Structure formats: structure tokens, C-alpha cells
Amino acid sequence: MSKLVPEVCPFCGAGCGIYLQHQSQDMITLLPSRADPISEGRLCIRGWHLAALVRNSQRLCSPLINGTAVPWAEAVAAATDSLRELPANRVAILAAGHLTNEEAFAASYLGRQVLGTGHLDNFGRMVDGPTICGLQYSLQQPYTRPPLNDLINCDLIVCLNSNLRELNPQAGAWVKKAQKAGSKLIVIDEADDGLGADADVYIQHAVRARASVLEQLSRILAGEPELSLELAHLGPASITEALYQAADMINSAARVAIVLSARACSIPQPAMIAGKIAQQINTTAPGSAQVIAIGGTPNCIGLIHMGLAPRDGNDQSPPGLAVGEILAHDQQDIDGLIVIGEELSAWLGEAGLKALARRLQCLIVLDSLHTPTTEIADIAFPMAGFGEKEGSFTSLDGTLRWSGQVVEPVAECRYLPQIFAEIAGELGHQDFPVEIDTIWEQINQQIPGYGDIELADLRANRPVRLDETTLTQRTGPMDQDIELPSIETTAERPYTLRSRYDANWWIYDGRVPAIPALYREVRDLEAGYALMNPEDMEKERVRPGRSAVLQTATGGARLLIYPLAGIPEGIIILPAHQLKFLQRLLGFGEYDKECSAIYRAPVAAAVKRG
Amino acid sequence: MADIRQYILPKEKLQQAIQRLFQLPDEVVAPTTAPRGDIYFQPVNSGAEVELDFGNSLVSPVQCIVPSEEVIFEYHQREQGPPEIVAPPPPAPQIILGIRPCDVAAIQNLDNFFIEREPADGLYEARRQQTTLIALACPEPVADTCFCTCCEGGGLYAREGFDVQLSLVEGQYLVEVATEKGQRICQLWDDLLSPATQEIVEARDAQEKKAIYARTGPDANLAAAIRRxxxxxxxxxxxxxxxxxxxxCGGCSYLCPVCxxxxxxxINYDEDHGVRVRRTDSCRLGGFTREASGHIPRNTAASRARWYAYHKLSHDYYKQQARYGCVGCGRCIITCLGDIGMPTVCKLVRQSEAEKVS
Amino acid sequence: MQREDYIPRPVVIDNIRPETLTEKSFTLRFTDDEPFTFRPGQFVEVSVLGAGEAPFCIASSPAQTDAIEITVRKYAEGMVGSALHERQVGDYVGVRGPLGNPFPLEEFEGRDILIVAGGIGLPAVRACILYILDHRDNYRNVTLLYGARTPADRVYEDDLGIWEGSPDIVCQQTVDIADEAGTWDGHVGLITTLFEPLQIDGPQTTAIIVGPAVMYPFVVAECQNKGITDENMYFSLERHMKCGVGKCGHCTIGNKYVCLDGPVFTYAQMRQMHDE
Structure with missing residues (x-):
């Protein structure tokens, strides 16, 4: 039996602390931690099943070439042969949002130093990007938030997600704790998915009018002229009255927190205006308001620090491409793609994944699980997964937290930097950093803000904070390319074509408003739901309740489609767990959240019509 | 309590007594401090690792007998003939030192369920037979979440179910030996023990009564809830x-020592070889009752909450298992994201004014 | 029970017979010499290593002790069923059992027997029928009502044909929807429509009812109409059973463990159950 190894849950941005313990054979035990300040011994359904993530039947156990198991040497030779043939800057690396800083550093090193490409990005930006982008826009500086447990010190919480408990259960628990300690709660959402019933004031607004409603609240707080209800599609006239009540509560509160989940925000406007409201409050009473955005991925910010995000171009090199651009169906600039830990068919659909594989000369996938992506890859490498490696996450609250290694990688799985070192070695780079100590020496030297961090402190689970001054340094201009539409026209319309915001930091794919959150959900919980108006359904020849693949410029996902009259145009997409909301709207269905879905390989998308 | 022998162990001799346990071939499992400061029951190699000044561990030591995951068998497929099936080695003897009375009560529940109620569960029985319990009574409720005194048969010290029990009373330990397994431990301590006096036994009862009257913990009138x-x-x-x-989330039942x-x-990594494991499951999860057809009989959180309470707190199950399924350890209070631990549910049930619902 | 009791006995697949598009019947032969004895209504846990374990009713005659037959429907969600469907003759799988309480057929002696089976429920009562036919003299009138969704959804077609022609049993079939090909010349309508013309001596009749849960309330109403008492209506309930020995907790209904206290229950018992 091994010692207890402290870990940080890799499922979302809440950062719950737990322990893992290796018993014997393949038995891994999870122990919740009451001493951990974020989780205090509480975990969500996914956290409770973390041990099953380490050892399960879906693990990828040996290297694959075209889906067939091969010896390591053969796979490494095949990968290096393919990569050698590709010209520099025609290969891209895309990483999942759950990579550790150390793995991300190695990936970035491989891309920039060995392969000479600037096309590096991570999927964490797809999920958390819009929210962080919006906050940074209004705060005019990189966003850091207080830790979740700071909610207990607030006497008013304004929450923008009535399903916060499902999006970020730990945040939901903290809101409840704060309420018990006397905090008031205002919920602003288009339908109540749980939290509204517990709120002191629940403001229900028109569908897709969140940004406009927040703007209205901001204007009321600032004493500016109100938006006209019709123009902004806010909802019933009584909403203004409710907003005045909310404004009164905000004005009389000593400490206000605006809580939102990045998983549910697919456009930057709500976060942007939330940031603006916090700024307004802080102007009159400094330090009394904060926005607590909870990331959907555990290390979205660390991955960017480590260089897994495209940088601006300069005289020597063109700008790097962002994830949406790299995966775009008409992409002509990329011939080779290395994907780390992400299941692409969840973003692209099965057909999109096949098309991508056809388009590329070489698709190399590194993953700890068997997925449709590892099946279709030219070369797939089995990677050490959670609990089989040590490493750090950088949380949105500016701290670094360490997860230890509890067990050796299963079967032929190897630690990511080790796999890259083998490839780099074949390509003539013998000094690739593999050991954690070596990686940290280089992180200390090269990564702004990480210079003073001691690896020993991390390993000993001592609190480690990023250097605030370097953290606030930006690597590129902020306002460039951002052209937020005037608020009267931002009723979150679907199909707005907008390639990216501020590619240097965060991207926002506005082609379908809910895409990042949707695909995330579809991946986690198998299938989402789409609401269309009945005429459009007829036009598209889809029948109610039938599954169809919603295809957009960047990909597609399997969705169950239902009619909802009154949608002016386009589609409303609901993640699978929002069925309760759907039931309330339409009155049908069956709700199930089976635990095993978290480690089951995603269901392949299928095109079905009629 | 006729067959329980009572002795006194001076407080300063406790460390010495613990150290002697390591003379036995048994693995000693005791509360230790984890890196973040949590207390968990872990195998220890010396008395120095043992931390007996603790509330209770968030994960019950019952997991030493019912692990959250255990191998039923390992299998190897063969080219010809039936697969080879290998059962895990028999469990080694272990001593659980410092187990609290609520967890001792939980083990009595488990004995009733896994062994007394036919057919007996072989995996549990084997481990249980190899386990010696050295209980540590609580001088007062050790956490603000404790409500064992509201539970039938519960209290600050265990009345039965332990092999040895240590109760700190007025600066010395009252040592109680209830079984042959316990006798084996006491032989190690022969020269450290002196016979107990009636005064110390009465002092312990007085201590418990005082603590119950001064109780500030969660309000849980289980009896009223059980009736309803x-x-x-x-x-x-x-x-x-x-x-x-x-x-x-399933947290309440994962941490519940009675569940x-x-x-x-x-679990298999290739087609030829793997292990069949059993791991704790939770009736609070949506898919718990899912049938092969996809039908889920208890498909709402409300129906599962009702079932959970019924299983733990109904006389129907009492008849089967001779105990109610709640020992008042309070772990569900700590781990519940929604702040609806057992006492809260009981309070709601008690306040419910509905008559018999058809 | 021993520690080894969770270990399945190896069986070899002797025969696979497709019943419908989604159902196959498997003959599983024991490879050790120990006879396998069971009583009608009991079930086994079938192991496919790598996929897990799932409960199946024994469909073969209790007179046979060296092999059993099970009928398996393939569901998208059912891992064991799907894995079984991919197995070939000669492959090894495992069996634990027999488990659960049987139909108390001895108690039914001297009475009329009415068997009502819907869809995939027929395999669960086939052992009963075969037992009763083997001990035909002990029972009075025996009637089987079988309903399926379409003619193509019927299982054990050969047996149904034999029973229809047998003087020992009255066998009536119905389908909810006749197929488009028009080859079905039998009764069309829900299973309840078979009750109307039946001549039943209610108080003297014991009913055995197995089928999808949606069928139960309607069949119960018909049986009550005919004067069959709640104590004489026997059901075999389907639940998600993992262990089969009353420990894993998945199959509980009220304070009953379906695997241990059932799967056979009378309607009178079912009405007492706390839950659902």
C-alpha cells in the first residue's frame, strides 16, 4: 500500500484537493480531503469517481499505427519520419486543458524549439476563453480571482448561472454555505435550473438576453439612461423593476461577488459587463466587488503561460494559428497535427474527424485513453494519465498546486515529456528536458512570473503564488481586433461569423454561441439538445426528438433536436445536463446522469436526418 | 456486560502499550496525519506515527474491512479451454487501533448484513475474521457534526462489538476486553494494567451523561423520523x-460506514487478461438502478433520497438487520455539497405534516 | 458462502440460435462433471470476462442438468448482452447460480395454471412450462397466453408451434401489430384481448405472469376480473442485479432484494412493497 498522495482534481477549474492511494494490483483508492480549503471534504460526482479514471478498461496501452498495436521503436520511427518530411511551420500542436504545466512546457518546447512551429494552442481556451477574454477587456488587465472559499466573506452574491450546481458543484456548495452564513443571493438567468428557487431575487429574462440585462443593470447602477426593452429583447417590463431591486441590494452590500461559470458562457459579453459592474462598484467603494469566474478546465491559464497559445507575428515569423483555425475545414496551412489528450470527434463530429485525418499528411495523437481520435490517428502514443505522473496546475486564483504520482503508468504508457524526448532525439535534439527538475530549471529561467517558484515548495504542497507583477504583464496588445458590437444588437444571435477575439490570449468562436460549452458537455455527458423553431426544422428536414449532427464551420456534434416556437432564427443548444431546463420548457424526457459516463469513450457522432 | 473485563492503563503508559502491538504479526492500522493535515487510518510501523488526539477520520476505518475497491479474481484467457481464474490471496491479520464507537457500531451493522444474513459474503467474512478492533471511546462528542447519541445503541463509548476499548477517564484509560482476540492484545499489556475500580466505570457514565446534556451538535431526532x-x-x-x-454525487454513501x-x-487492458473488482456504489447516483433495457426505476434525486432514508431509517430494514442504518458519525454532513446530511433530512421529515400518503 | 462463491463456473457455448433480430438463445454446457440442478423461475449470473456479469433467466428444462439455455436480448446499454452476442460456439463464458427463488410449482399442483408471457418474458416461463408438461398429471387445465409486438419479435417459435398443437396445453398467441408482409394469420391485439373469450375458473387458477413492466397493471386487472386472487398471481420481476446474493443493493424494491427474496413474487407481496 502506498502513502497518501495529494492531488488536485483535473476535471474543472474549481481545484478540489483529494488524495489517491495505491492499494495493490490495480486498486486505487480516493480519499476526500477535509483540510483542503476549497473542497473541505466535498466532491462532485466526477471527483468521487476519479480513481476509476486511473485504472479502467478504456486505457490506451500500447502505441498504435493506423489503429494497430506496434512496438514503441516502430511508432517513434514512424512519427519522426513523418515530422521530418514536413516543412517548418506547417505542423501544429493542440493540447487538452488538463495538461500539467510541466507537460505543457515540454509540448511547447517540442513545437517551438524542435519542430520550429508557432501553431500551438490548447482547448482550455475554447472553454474558458470567452469569459476570461471578456473580463480582461473590462478590467484592462489579466484576470485573477480570489479562491472559491472567499465567497463565504461576501454578503451579496450575484450568480449568472442558475445551474451553477451542475456546472461547478463545488461553487454551488460555496454559494449555499455563504447563504447559510447570511449572504443574500441574486440569480439572473433565462430559466431557473435550480439556484433560482433558492435566491432572494431571481431575475428571469428573455432567452439569450443575458448581456443586455447585465448592461441594463450596469446602467441602473451608474444612473445612465436605460436601454429600451424592445430593442434589447430583455423580457417582461417587470424585469426593470427587479433590476432596480437588485441594484438597491448591490448598493447596500459591503462585499459583492459576481459568480459565473466559464463553461456556460460562450460569448465574452456577459463576463465583460460583469467586470464592468464590478469596476463601477469598486469606483465608489474600492475592493468591495469581485467577479468570481470558475474555469471549466483545470489549467487553462498555466497552458498559456507555458506557451501553448499562438503568439502574435513579427518580422521573423508569421502569427500562430488558433485552435479553431487549425481545425477549420478549409485549413490549407497545416499538414501535420499533434494532438495531446483531447478527443477531437467531440468537437468535430465523426465525419469532421475523418475529414481532418484525410486532409492531414500526418496526425499524431497522444492520449491515456482509447478514443475515436487515437483509432483514426496515423500514430498514437499511450500517455501517462492522472495519478501516473506528477505536475502542477496554475489556478485562476494565481496559485500553483501540485498533484503527485501515486502509481507507475499502466502497461506501455509513458510520461509525455519522455515520449517527446524520444521523438526529439531522433530529430537531433538530444537535450530535451524530461526530468521534472530539468523542466523546472528551464521554467524558472524562461517563463515570466515563474522565476521564483521553488519546485520543492510545490512538491511539499506549500502554498505557491505567481508573482503578481509579472502576472500582469501581457505578451501582446489587448484591444487589437476586438470590436464588440453595441449592446443593442448583442442579443446573442447564433451563426454570427466571427473568427476570433484577441488570438494572443483567448479565442472566441462565435459561429454558434454555445459551441465551446456545448462540445464540452457533449463530450462529458454524451449528447446535448438543440431547440429550433418548427419552420426551420421542417426546412432542415429533422424530426422532433431525433438525433442529428449539427455541423458548423469548425465541426459538428450529435444533438437531439426539439421544436420551440418563438426562436426567431437559428438554434439554442443545451448541454445534456440541462434537460431539466428543457423539460420545463417543453415538458418531456427522462433525466439521468450516470457516473460511468465520465470515463466511457465518447459516443461517435452519426449523421441522422429525418 | 458480564463478559467484559475491565482494567486501568495509566495515560503515560499508552505509548508503550501501542508500541507493543508491533510485536504481533498483525498489520497495525491507526490514525495518522496526511500531508495536508487530514487524519486517516493507515498502516503504521511505529507508535510515533499514531495520532490518537483526533476527531474522527473523514474516511471510516471500516474501509479496512470493506475497501472501496477490491479484487474478486484475476483472469487469464487461454487459447484452448476455459480461462484461468485466480482468487486473490487470503487477507492478512490486522489490528485497527483507535476506531471510534460509531464505526464499531457500523461494523456490527456490517456483520449482521454480510455474515448473519444468509448467504454470508465470503470476501467480507474472511477479512472480518482477521481483524481486531481496539476502539477509542470519545470523552465528549469529538466533532460538531457528531450525533451518535441520537442513534439507537450509539454513545460516546461502545457497549459491544469491540475487542478492546480504551476510554480516557479522569486522566487514565479504562481498558475493556470483550473477546478472545482482545485477550491476545491484553496479554501484551499484562504488566501495564491494573484492575479497574467501580469508580472509574461510573465516572465514565457520568462523563457521557454530562456530554449528552451539554450537547450542541446537530439536532437529529431519529426516532420520530423512523416512525414517519x-x-x-x-x-x-x-x-x-x-x-x-x-x-x-454519491458522497454520503461513499463515506457512510454502514453503506x-x-x-x-x-478492468482489462488487453483481451486476455484482467481483474474483476467490486467497488463501492451509491444509490444516490442516477444510474444506480438502471436495467439493461435502459429503464431506470428510481430516476429522480427525490426518489433516491427517499429510498436512502427508507433503507437506513425504517423498521422494515431494522427487522432484517437488527439495527438502523445510521450510527451518527456525521460524515454525510461534512461531505454533502447540498447541506442535506442525515440530521437535516430527519428534521425535515419530522416537521413534515402530511398524513399517510396513498 | 465461501470467498470463492463470486467465482463463476466455466461453461462452453454449445449452440447459438437466433430468435429475432435482437435476441439469441445460447446453450451453455458445464465443463465440470457436477450436475447443475435448479428449479423453474431461478436465474443465473452469466459472466463474459472483460464485459462483466448479468442476470438471465434459465429457459431450459430443469430435467437437464449438464447444460442450460438462456435467451439474450442485445441492448445498446447492456455490455454483457452485447458481448454474448459476439461470442461463437465453442467459446467459454462463466455461470454463477442457480440464484433466487423459484415458482413454487409443487404448491400449484391440482390447480389450473394460466401463464401470461409478453415478449422477452417467454424464456423466463419456458422452464415452468417444460416442468409442468413433464408433470402434466399433477395439474388441471394449463393455458399459455403469449403476446409479442410483431410476428418477427416472437421468440421460441418452434416451441410455440409444438404447444399450439399439443392437447396438454392451450396456447394462444397475439401480436400488437401484424407485419406488412401479411404472413401473420393469427390474433392481432394487445395481450389483454386474449382474456375476454377465456373460460377460467378463477378461484382454482394460479397465474404466472412475466413480461415488460408496462404490461403488468393491465394483465392484473384482467386476472382480477376473472376471479384470480392476488395471492395466486405470480410475477418474475426484472431488476438490475449485480451480485445475485442480496449484497450489492442494486435490485432492492422496498425492503425486498429481488435477487434473494424474488425474483418471483405474488401480486399480494408486490402490493406490500414500500417502494415504486
Whole structure:
């Protein structure tokens, strides 16, 4: 039996602390931690099943070439042969949002130093990007938030997600704790998915009018002229009255927190205006308001620090491409793609994944699980997964937290930097950093803000904070390319074509408003739901309740489609767990959240019509 | 309590007594401090690792007998003939030192369920027979979440179910030996023990009474809730309300020392070789009752909350298992995201004014 | 029970017979010499290593002790069923059992027997029928009502044909929807429509009812109409059973463990159950 190894849950941005313990054979035990300040011994359904993530039947156990198991040497030779043939800057690396800083550093090193490409990005930006982008826009500086447990010190919480408990259960628990300690709660959402019933004031607004409603609240707080209800599609006239009540509560509160989940925000406007409201409050009473955005991925910010995000171009090199651009169906600039830990068919659909594989000369996938992506890859490498490696996450609250290694990688799985070192070695780079100590020496030297961090402190689970001054340094201009539409026209319309915001930091794919959150959900919980108006359904020849693949410029996902009259145009997409909301709207269905879905390989998308 | 022998161990001799346990071939499992400062029951190699000044561990030491995951067998497929199936080695003897009275009570529940109620569960029985319990009584409720005194048969010290029990009374330990397994431990301590006096036994009772009267912990009138739940006289709105706050995370039942439900899964990395394991399962999860057809009989959080309470707190199950399924350890209070631990549910049930619901 | 009791006995697949598009019947032969004895209504846990374990009713005659037959429907969600469907003759799988309480057929002696089976429920009562036919003299009138969704959804077609022609049993079939090909010349309508013309001596009749849960309330109403008492209506309930020995907790209904206290229950018992 091994010692207890402290870990940080890799499922979302809440950062719950737990322990893992290796018993014997393949038995891994999870122990919740009451001493951990974020989780205090509480975990969500996914956290409770973390041990099953380490050892399960879906693990990828040996290297694959075209889906067939091969010896390591053969796979490494095949990968290096393919990569050698590709010209520099025609290969891209895309990483999942759950990579550790150390793995991300190695990936970035491989891309920039060995392969000479600037096309590096991570999927964490797809999920958390819009929210962080919006906050940074209004705060005019990189966003850091207080830790979740700071909610207990607030006497008013304004929450923008009535399903916060499902999006970020730990945040939901903290809101409840704060309420018990006397905090008031205002919920602003288009339908109540749980939290509204517990709120002191629940403001229900028109569908897709969140940004406009927040703007209205901001204007009321600032004493500016109100938006006209019709123009902004806010909802019933009584909403203004409710907003005045909310404004009164905000004005009389000593400490206000605006809580939102990045998983549910697919456009930057709500976060942007939330940031603006916090700024307004802080102007009159400094330090009394904060926005607590909870990331959907555990290390979205660390991955960017480590260089897994495209940088601006300069005289020597063109700008790097962002994830949406790299995966775009008409992409002509990329011939080779290395994907780390992400299941692409969840973003692209099965057909999109096949098309991508056809388009590329070489698709190399590194993953700890068997997925449709590892099946279709030219070369797939089995990677050490959670609990089989040590490493750090950088949380949105500016701290670094360490997860230890509890067990050796299963079967032929190897630690990511080790796999890259083998490839780099074949390509003539013998000094690739593999050991954690070596990686940290280089992180200390090269990564702004990480210079003073001691690896020993991390390993000993001592609190480690990023250097605030370097953290606030930006690597590129902020306002460039951002052209937020005037608020009267931002009723979150679907199909707005907008390639990216501020590619240097965060991207926002506005082609379908809910895409990042949707695909995330579809991946986690198998299938989402789409609401269309009945005429459009007829036009598209889809029948109610039938599954169809919603295809957009960047990909597609399997969705169950239902009619909802009154949608002016386009589609409303609901993640699978929002069925309760759907039931309330339409009155049908069956709700199930089976635990095993978290480690089951995603269901392949299928095109079905009629 | 005629067959319980009582002795006194001076407080300063405790460390010495603990150290002697390591003379036995048994593995000693005791509360230790984990890196973040949590206390968990872990195998220890010396008395210095043992931390007996603790509340209770968030993970019950019952997991030493019912692990959250255990191998049923390992299998190897063969080219010809039936697969080779290998059962895990028999469990080694272990001593659980410092187990609290609530967890001792939980083990009595488990004995009733796994061994007394036919057919007996071989995996449990084998481990249980190899386990010696050295209980550590609570001088007062050790955490603000404790409510063992509200539970039938519960209290600050165990009346039965232990092999040895240590109760700190007025600066010395009252040592009680209830079984042959316990006798084996006491032989190690022969020269450290002196006979107990009637005064110290009475002092312990007085100490418990005093603590019960001064109780400030969670309010849980289980008896009233049991009556209503058994009669099915709980307004469905109560279950709806509990279901509203329930995250269906499963935490309460994963940490509950009495919960027994498990899932059986095969873990294999290639087609030829793997293990069949059983791991604790939770009736609070949405898919718990899923049938092969996809039908889920208990498909709402409210129906699962009702079932959970019924299983733990109804006379129907009492008849089967001779105990109620709650020992008042308070772990569900700590771990619940929705703040609906057992005492809260009992309070809601008690306040429910509905008559018998048809 | 021993520690080894969770270990399945190896069986070899002797025969696979497709019943419908989604159902196959498997003959599983024991490879050790120990006879396998069971009583009608009991079930076994079938192991496919790598996929897990799932409960199946024994469909073969209790007179046979060296092999059993099970009928398996393939569901998208059912891992064991799907894995079984991919197995070939000669492959090894495992069996634990027999488990659960049987139909108390001895108690039914001297009475009329009415068997009502819907869809995939027929395999669960086939052992009963075969037992009763083997001990035909002990029973009075025996009637089987079988309903399926379409003619193509019927299982054990050969047996149904034999029973229809047998003087020992009255066998009536119905389908909810006749197929488009028009080859079905039998009764069309829900299973309840078979009750109307039946001549039943209610108080003297014991009913055995197995089928999808949606069928139960309607069949119960018909049986009550005919004067069959709640104590004489026997059901075999389907639940998600993992262990089969009353420990894993998945199959509980009220304070009953379906695997241990059932799967056979009378309607009178079912009405007492706390839950659902």
C-alpha cells in the first residue's frame, strides 16, 4: 500500500484537493480531503469517481499505427519520419486543458524549439476563453480571482448561472454555505435550473438576453439612461423593476461577488459587463466587488503561460494559428497535427474527424485513453494519465498546486515529456528536458512570473503564488481586433461569423454561441439538445426528438433536436445536463446522469436526418 | 456486560502499550496525519506515527474491512479451454487501533448484513475474521457534526462489538476486553494494567451523561423520523425538497460506514487478461438502478433520497438487520455539497405534516 | 458462502440460435462433471470476462442438468448482452447460480395454471412450462397466453408451434401489430384481448405472469376480473442485479432484494412493497 498522495482534481477549474492511494494490483483508492480549503471534504460526482479514471478498461496501452498495436521503436520511427518530411511551420500542436504545466512546457518546447512551429494552442481556451477574454477587456488587465472559499466573506452574491450546481458543484456548495452564513443571493438567468428557487431575487429574462440585462443593470447602477426593452429583447417590463431591486441590494452590500461559470458562457459579453459592474462598484467603494469566474478546465491559464497559445507575428515569423483555425475545414496551412489528450470527434463530429485525418499528411495523437481520435490517428502514443505522473496546475486564483504520482503508468504508457524526448532525439535534439527538475530549471529561467517558484515548495504542497507583477504583464496588445458590437444588437444571435477575439490570449468562436460549452458537455455527458423553431426544422428536414449532427464551420456534434416556437432564427443548444431546463420548457424526457459516463469513450457522432 | 473485563492503563503508559502491538504479526492500522493535515487510518510501523488526539477520520476505518475497491479474481484467457481464474490471496491479520464507537457500531451493522444474513459474503467474512478492533471511546462528542447519541445503541463509548476499548477517564484509560482476540492484545499489556475500580466505570457514565446534556451538535431526532418513514407518512414535498438540494454525487454513501452497496466491473487492458473488482456504489447516483433495457426505476434525486432514508431509517430494514442504518458519525454532513446530511433530512421529515400518503 | 462463491463456473457455448433480430438463445454446457440442478423461475449470473456479469433467466428444462439455455436480448446499454452476442460456439463464458427463488410449482399442483408471457418474458416461463408438461398429471387445465409486438419479435417459435398443437396445453398467441408482409394469420391485439373469450375458473387458477413492466397493471386487472386472487398471481420481476446474493443493493424494491427474496413474487407481496 502506498502513502497518501495529494492531488488536485483535473476535471474543472474549481481545484478540489483529494488524495489517491495505491492499494495493490490495480486498486486505487480516493480519499476526500477535509483540510483542503476549497473542497473541505466535498466532491462532485466526477471527483468521487476519479480513481476509476486511473485504472479502467478504456486505457490506451500500447502505441498504435493506423489503429494497430506496434512496438514503441516502430511508432517513434514512424512519427519522426513523418515530422521530418514536413516543412517548418506547417505542423501544429493542440493540447487538452488538463495538461500539467510541466507537460505543457515540454509540448511547447517540442513545437517551438524542435519542430520550429508557432501553431500551438490548447482547448482550455475554447472553454474558458470567452469569459476570461471578456473580463480582461473590462478590467484592462489579466484576470485573477480570489479562491472559491472567499465567497463565504461576501454578503451579496450575484450568480449568472442558475445551474451553477451542475456546472461547478463545488461553487454551488460555496454559494449555499455563504447563504447559510447570511449572504443574500441574486440569480439572473433565462430559466431557473435550480439556484433560482433558492435566491432572494431571481431575475428571469428573455432567452439569450443575458448581456443586455447585465448592461441594463450596469446602467441602473451608474444612473445612465436605460436601454429600451424592445430593442434589447430583455423580457417582461417587470424585469426593470427587479433590476432596480437588485441594484438597491448591490448598493447596500459591503462585499459583492459576481459568480459565473466559464463553461456556460460562450460569448465574452456577459463576463465583460460583469467586470464592468464590478469596476463601477469598486469606483465608489474600492475592493468591495469581485467577479468570481470558475474555469471549466483545470489549467487553462498555466497552458498559456507555458506557451501553448499562438503568439502574435513579427518580422521573423508569421502569427500562430488558433485552435479553431487549425481545425477549420478549409485549413490549407497545416499538414501535420499533434494532438495531446483531447478527443477531437467531440468537437468535430465523426465525419469532421475523418475529414481532418484525410486532409492531414500526418496526425499524431497522444492520449491515456482509447478514443475515436487515437483509432483514426496515423500514430498514437499511450500517455501517462492522472495519478501516473506528477505536475502542477496554475489556478485562476494565481496559485500553483501540485498533484503527485501515486502509481507507475499502466502497461506501455509513458510520461509525455519522455515520449517527446524520444521523438526529439531522433530529430537531433538530444537535450530535451524530461526530468521534472530539468523542466523546472528551464521554467524558472524562461517563463515570466515563474522565476521564483521553488519546485520543492510545490512538491511539499506549500502554498505557491505567481508573482503578481509579472502576472500582469501581457505578451501582446489587448484591444487589437476586438470590436464588440453595441449592446443593442448583442442579443446573442447564433451563426454570427466571427473568427476570433484577441488570438494572443483567448479565442472566441462565435459561429454558434454555445459551441465551446456545448462540445464540452457533449463530450462529458454524451449528447446535448438543440431547440429550433418548427419552420426551420421542417426546412432542415429533422424530426422532433431525433438525433442529428449539427455541423458548423469548425465541426459538428450529435444533438437531439426539439421544436420551440418563438426562436426567431437559428438554434439554442443545451448541454445534456440541462434537460431539466428543457423539460420545463417543453415538458418531456427522462433525466439521468450516470457516473460511468465520465470515463466511457465518447459516443461517435452519426449523421441522422429525418 | 458480564463478559467484559475491565482494567486501568495509566495515560503515560499508552505509548508503550501501542508500541507493543508491533510485536504481533498483525498489520497495525491507526490514525495518522496526511500531508495536508487530514487524519486517516493507515498502516503504521511505529507508535510515533499514531495520532490518537483526533476527531474522527473523514474516511471510516471500516474501509479496512470493506475497501472501496477490491479484487474478486484475476483472469487469464487461454487459447484452448476455459480461462484461468485466480482468487486473490487470503487477507492478512490486522489490528485497527483507535476506531471510534460509531464505526464499531457500523461494523456490527456490517456483520449482521454480510455474515448473519444468509448467504454470508465470503470476501467480507474472511477479512472480518482477521481483524481486531481496539476502539477509542470519545470523552465528549469529538466533532460538531457528531450525533451518535441520537442513534439507537450509539454513545460516546461502545457497549459491544469491540475487542478492546480504551476510554480516557479522569486522566487514565479504562481498558475493556470483550473477546478472545482482545485477550491476545491484553496479554501484551499484562504488566501495564491494573484492575479497574467501580469508580472509574461510573465516572465514565457520568462523563457521557454530562456530554449528552451539554450537547450542541446537530439536532437529529431519529426516532420520530423512523416512525414517519416506516409508516410512509412523509409528505412527498419533503423528498422533492431534499432532491432539489441533492447533487447526486454519491458522497454520503461513499463515506457512510454502514453503506454496503457495490458495483462489479471488469478492468482489462488487453483481451486476455484482467481483474474483476467490486467497488463501492451509491444509490444516490442516477444510474444506480438502471436495467439493461435502459429503464431506470428510481430516476429522480427525490426518489433516491427517499429510498436512502427508507433503507437506513425504517423498521422494515431494522427487522432484517437488527439495527438502523445510521450510527451518527456525521460524515454525510461534512461531505454533502447540498447541506442535506442525515440530521437535516430527519428534521425535515419530522416537521413534515402530511398524513399517510396513498 | 465461501470467498470463492463470486467465482463463476466455466461453461462452453454449445449452440447459438437466433430468435429475432435482437435476441439469441445460447446453450451453455458445464465443463465440470457436477450436475447443475435448479428449479423453474431461478436465474443465473452469466459472466463474459472483460464485459462483466448479468442476470438471465434459465429457459431450459430443469430435467437437464449438464447444460442450460438462456435467451439474450442485445441492448445498446447492456455490455454483457452485447458481448454474448459476439461470442461463437465453442467459446467459454462463466455461470454463477442457480440464484433466487423459484415458482413454487409443487404448491400449484391440482390447480389450473394460466401463464401470461409478453415478449422477452417467454424464456423466463419456458422452464415452468417444460416442468409442468413433464408433470402434466399433477395439474388441471394449463393455458399459455403469449403476446409479442410483431410476428418477427416472437421468440421460441418452434416451441410455440409444438404447444399450439399439443392437447396438454392451450396456447394462444397475439401480436400488437401484424407485419406488412401479411404472413401473420393469427390474433392481432394487445395481450389483454386474449382474456375476454377465456373460460377460467378463477378461484382454482394460479397465474404466472412475466413480461415488460408496462404490461403488468393491465394483465392484473384482467386476472382480477376473472376471479384470480392476488395471492395466486405470480410475477418474475426484472431488476438490475449485480451480485445475485442480496449484497450489492442494486435490485432492492422496498425492503425486498429481488435477487434473494424474488425474483418471483405474488401480486399480494408486490402490493406490500414500500417502494415504486
Amino acid at each position: 418513514i416506516t409508516a410512509d407518512a412523509v409528505n412527498p414535498e419533503i423528498w422533492e425538497a431534499v432532491g432539489h438540494d441533492c447533487y447526486s 454496503t452497496c457495490y458495483d462489479v466491473v471488469d
